[in-house]
Amino acid sequence: MPTVKDALNKLKWHHGRLDHAVVWYTHRGAPGDLRAVEGSDILELGSSFFHVQAPEGATAIPYHRIQRIEIKGHPYWERHPRHRTLGDLEKAQQEEEQL
Numbered sequence: 784m785p786t787v788k789d790a791l792n793k794l795k796w797h798h799g800r801l802d803h804a805v806v807w808y809t810h811r812g813a814p815g816d817l818r819a820v821e822g823s824d825i826l827e828l829g830s831s832f833f834h835v836q837a838p839e840g841a842t843a844i845p846y847h848r849i850q851r852i853e854i855k856g857h858p859y860w861e862r863h864p865r866h867r868t869l870g871d872l873e874k875a876q877q878e879e880e881q882l
């Protein structure tokens with residue numbers, strides 16, 4: 784099963800579509816304890832953290848806080864009991880390319 788880091792790297796390096804992504808992550812105190820960041824605001828994909836340009840400035844967010852990645856409003860990856868498989872990712876990418 785692909786990790787969230789695998790999914791982000793695949794978007795960045797294989798499809799060039801990281802800018803089309805919205806990444807939802809746990810942020811204590813935010814409404815519903817979730818905050819979204821646009822893929823275009825992701826500055827770097829590190830080994831344990833991804834770095835974003837947030838309203839309060841550049842910040843590092845650990846990958847384990849990511850709950851969901853969407854592409855044009857469609858689910859791409861989810862941290863959920865029904866984790867996506869690599870085959871599911873490929874199918875979602877093919878569907879997304881048809882949009």
